[in-house]
Amino acid sequence: MTAIAAPPARIREAASRDSALATVHFRLMVLMLLVSGVVLLIVAKLIWMGVAAGPQRANVVSGGFVPARADIVDRNGEPLARTIDGWSIAIHPREVISDRRELAQKLAALMPEHSAAWYWRALNSNRKFVYLRKRAMPELVRQVNALGEPAVALGREPERLYPQGMMAAHVLGFVDNDSIGRSGLELTNNGRLTDAAQRGEPLMLAMDSRVQAALESELNAAMVKHSAAAATGIVLDVHTGEVVALSSLPSYNPNVGPDANGVRSNELNMATQAVFELGSTFKPLTIANAIDQHVVTDIARRYDARAALRVGGYRIRDDHPANRWLNVPEMLTLSSNIVTAQIAEQIGAARMERYFRALGFYDKAAIELPNPRRPLTPHFWARTTVMTSGYGHGIAITPLHLANAYAALVNGGILRPATLLRRRAGQVPAGRRVIAPETSALMRRLLRLIVTDGTGRRADAAGMRVGGKTGTADKSSGGGYNRNARVSTFAAAFPMDDPKYVVVAMLDDPHGTADTGGFATAGMVAAPIVGKVVARIGPLLGVYPDEARDVDLSDLRGMIWKPKAER
Numbered sequence: 001m002t003a004i005a006a007p008p009a010r011i012r013e014a015a016s017r018d019s020a021l022a023t024v025h026f027r028l029m030v031l032m033l034l035v036s037g038v039v040l041l042i043v044a045k046l047i048w049m050g051v052a053a054g055p056q057r058a059n060v061v062s063g064g065f066v067p068a069r070a071d072i073v074d075r076n077g078e079p080l081a082r083t084i085d086g087w088s089i090a091i092h093p094r095e096v097i098s099d100r101r102e103l104a105q106k107l108a109a110l111m112p113e114h115s116a117a118w119y120w121r122a123l124n125s126n127r128k129f130v131y132l133r134k135r136a137m138p139e140l141v142r143q144v145n146a147l148g149e150p151a152v153a154l155g156r157e158p159e160r161l162y163p164q165g166m167m168a169a170h171v172l173g174f175v176d177n178d179s180i181g182r183s184g185l186e187l188t189n190n191g192r193l194t195d196a197a198q199r200g201e202p203l204m205l206a207m208d209s210r211v212q213a214a215l216e217s218e219l220n221a222a223m224v225k226h227s228a229a230a231a232t233g234i235v236l237d238v239h240t241g242e243v244v245a246l247s248s249l250p251s252y253n254p255n256v257g258p259d260a261n262g263v264r265s266n267e268l269n270m271a272t273q274a275v276f277e278l279g280s281t282f283k284p285l286t287i288a289n290a291i292d293q294h295v296v297t298d299i300a301r302r303y304d305a306r307a308a309l310r311v312g313g314y315r316i317r318d319d320h321p322a323n324r325w326l327n328v329p330e331m332l333t334l335s336s337n338i339v340t341a342q343i344a345e346q347i348g349a350a351r352m353e354r355y356f357r358a359l360g361f362y363d364k365a366a367i368e369l370p371n372p373r374r375p376l377t378p379h380f381w382a383r384t385t386v387m388t389s390g391y392g393h394g395i396a397i398t399p400l401h402l403a404n405a406y407a408a409l410v411n412g413g414i415l416r417p418a419t420l421l422r423r424r425a426g427q428v429p430a431g432r433r434v435i436a437p438e439t440s441a442l443m444r445r446l447l448r449l450i451v452t453d454g455t456g457r458r459a460d461a462a463g464m465r466v467g468g469k470t471g472t473a474d475k476s477s478g479g480g481y482n483r484n485a486r487v488s489t490f491a492a493a494f495p496m497d498d499p500k501y502v503v504v505a506m507l508d509d510p511h512g513t514a515d516t517g518g519f520a521t522a523g524m525v526a527a528p529i530v531g532k533v534v535a536r537i538g539p540l541l542g543v544y545p546d547e548a549r550d551v552d553l554s555d556l557r558g559m560i561w562k563p564k565a566e567r
Contacts, residue, residue, distance in 0.1 A: 068158045069179055070193045071202035072172060072186075074209040075244075075422050079163055079202075081172050081186070081254075083179075086159035087136040089144050093125050095151040100124060103149060107132065110143050134177065134257065135159050160186075162254045168212050170269040171205075171246055171369070171420060174254035183267060185420065188368050204422045206242035211235055214536040215245040219505065222529045223249055226510035226520060232270035232399050233529070235537065236502040238407040238493060240428045241416035243367070244501065244541070246271050246400075270508070272365055272372045275396040278506075279473030279522070280335045281491045282392035284443055285405055286344055287328060289355045291439045295346045299328035299442075300559050303339040314384050316341045319472075319521075329559045332446055333454030335470060337391050344390025349381035352389060358434045359408070359415065365400045366417035373398055392471055399489070403504045406491050410447070410467075410499040413440040448496040448551045453560060459492055459527035461535040463545025468492025468503075468530060470522035475509065485509045490526035494534050495543055496551050505529040 072081035089111075096103065104119035111133050122130045133140070134157075141154055160175045173184020181190035189203055215233045223231040235245040248270040258264040268274060290296040302325035308317035318336050331339040344352060356362065356377065364372040376396040378385045388394045400418060408415040413435030416428070435443075447467030450456045455470045471489040474481040489506040493499045510525045512518035519525075538544065 068194070068199070069160065069175070070195075070199045072193075072205065073202045074205050074207045074212075076208065077202075077204075078209045080168060080205070080207075080209065081160060081162050083158050084161050085156055086134070086161075087138060087141045088131060088155050088157050088159075089133040089136050089141065090129055090131045090153040090155070091123065091149075092129055092151045092153060093123055093127055096123055096149065097151065098147075098149045103147065106147055107144070110140060129153070131177070135161070135255065160254075164209065165255065166251045166253045167209065167216060168207060168247070169251045169254050170248045170267075170271070171207065172254060173370075174264075177257075183370065185368060187370050205420055206237070206240075206244060206422050207246075207420065208244050208540065210540050211537045212245040212247065214540075215533055216247045216249070216251075218529050218532045218536070219247055219249055222505075222507060222510075222525060225513060226507060226516075226525050228507040228510040228525075230270050230508040232504075232506050232508075233533070234271055234399055234403045234502070234504045235533070236403045236407055236418060236504075238411040238499050238502055240423050241404075241407070241418045241431075242423055243418055243420050245537075246420070269369065270506075271399045272367055272369050273398075275373050275376055275398055276487045276489075276506070276508075277393050277396050277473045277476065278399075278402055278487065278489050278491075279392040279471035280337075280340075281402060281406075281469050281471030281489050282390065282395075283332060283335065283340050284409060284447060284469050285355075285359070286340055286347070286390040287332065287446070288409060288435050288439050288443050289351070290343050290347055291442065292436050293347055293351055296328060296343060299446075302327050303331070303342050305331075305336050305338045307338075309338055309341055309387075311384050311387060314388075316387060324561070327559050329446060329449060329556045330561065332450055332469070333560065335455050340391045341387035344387050345383065347386070347390075349386050352386055353378075353381060355434075356389075356395065358432075359401075359405045361395065361397050361401060361405075365398055365404065366419075367400060368420050372400075375401060392473060396476075399504050399506050402489070402491055403502050406493060406502045406504070408434050408440075410440060410444050410493045410496070410502070412437045444493075444496050444499060445551050445553060445556060447493065449553050449556050451492075452553065453557065455523040456490065456492070456527050458523060459490055459530040459534075461494075461531045461538070461545070463547045463549075464534050464538050464543065465495035465497055465550055466492055466531065466534055467494070467496040467499075467551075468527075470527060472521045472523075486520060488520060488522040488524075488526045490522050490530045492530045492534070494538070495549075497549060500543060501537075501541065503530050503533055505533065 069083045071079055073079055100123040104123055105116045107119040108116035171184055173186035174182055175186050176182050181187040219231040219233045231249040233247045236243055250266045252266045305326045306323050308315050316337050318338050322334055326336055326339050361375050362377055364374045385394050404418055413433050414431040415434045416431035450469055451460050451466050456468050459466050459468055468491055473487050474483055475485040487508055488510050491504045493502045505526050507525055510520040512520045516524040
């Protein structure tokens with residue numbers, strides 16, 4: 001057999017180079033595939049974080065930071081609620097290596113909202129993760145970190161901040177640890193506030209934070225002065241239905257979470273979630289109804305108020321009896337139950353019920369807040385029911401219902417749903433007519449007369465032309481009434497020559513003081529609140545005092561009887 005000669009050396013070297021080059025190419029391709037895979041994984045992760053992350057994760061859109069929850073601002077753009085990037089302090093109980101009792105004492109010293117016993121229980125719990133403080137300040141984070149416990153977890157998380165503290169807490173509400181609205185507008189507008197397409201735009205309210213602060217300040221001062229159990233107030237635009245301010249006291253701080261038992265005090269919104277018999281504030285509404293129904297065709301006509309009315313076993317009397325015949329202007333300025341009851345009886349059950357339904361007293365108030373309370377209305381309109389409902393007894397409504405009704409009473413007779421959201425030009429609903437325009441015009445003058453010459457004198461604010469009506473009602477209790485507890489309310493509007501705003505102030509179970517002569521009636525305790533509020537908020541809302549302007553009341557004053565010495 002002939003032997004095959006080996007290839008020349010240069011051929012062997014070329015083959016070796018080709019093999020080595022192929023190996024290098026293969027390795028480069030593998031490396032490139034690996035790098036490409038890593039890049040794709042990173043890109044996919046970024047996309048997932050930007051698109052699929054939950055509401056707590058912030059997003060970067062078009063190069064700008066968009067919070068996981070939109071801001072809430074007042075009508076002037078002032079922030080009322082916003083999401084910030086805050087610190088949180090937590091612990092992994094199973095991983096604690098320090099002496100637990102000593103660590104609990106140190107944590108209690110740094111975060112005294114809980115006791116050392118509470119921290120000791122948290123450190124010994126079987127949970128994987130326990131929050132110790134949300135919204136922690138950087139200095140506190142440094143101090144906790146200095147404890148040297150590796151089980152402590154310090155993180156940056158989106159936090160909901162309410163920069164105005166307790167102001168308007170019942171309107172704004174609060175969110176839980178998962179940034180989900182649990183009360184107020186945070187709850188009812190949760191979808192709007194977390195919608196990715198809208199998070200860049202704040203939720204603008206009708207509220208003016210300056211007016212809100214003034215209302216809360218005066219309500220709180222009166223509540224403290226008269227040792228009242230609670231207070232509430234509303235400022236409402238009579239032409240748009242916008243709620244410029246709404247307060248319920250006592251309040252709470254939405255920046256502070258519930259206590260160790262999961263309880264948050266003072267959450268009840270007295271303006272929308274509680275109903276009251278609001279007493280004589282109903283009398284102007286009854287008179288307007290009587291005029292529209294042609295029951296009262298002449299306000300100068302006199303009604304017998306010389307003695308209390310006896311209806312079955314019920315006795316209707318006046319707190320300050322005039323013991324004479326009274327016309328409508330006198331009835332309103334003296335706040336006569338006897339005359340109002342007679343007029344209500346002439347209106348009759350069917351027309352009284354129909355009127356209250358038209359005013360919305362049979363429905364929950366239309367407002368963007370959770371769980372508004374439905375009024376308590378008569379199931380059967382007996383004769384006594386008709387008569388007493390005319391002056392606000394036997395029917396219980398929310399203060400917001402009353403504010404809405406008074407807006408219609410003075411704005412020309414149109415009832416519109418109230419709103420906490422800003423209504424731009426063209427967004428104001430047409431509403432529905434509930435009072436004739438000429439009746440509304442007369443009621444504006446009569447309401448002004450009550451303040452200048454009647455029980456509402458303490459609500460007058462120099463140059464602001466305030467008109468309104470007092471209402472003092474005993475609180476219902478156990479199927480009857482507690483003569484030692486009352487609700488004192490003043491419902492007003494200003495300026496009465498061209499009404500723009502309704503102001504309602506109510507104190508729950510106030511007590512008299514030396515300067516009120518021991519009395520806690522609405523004229524003594526609620527009317528002054530309105531006078532002070534109007535004086536403060538008028539210029540903020542573009543209504544300036546003018547002593548030269550007022551409503552012409554000369555003809556109405558001519559109907560009021562005066563002793564010879566005063567003529």
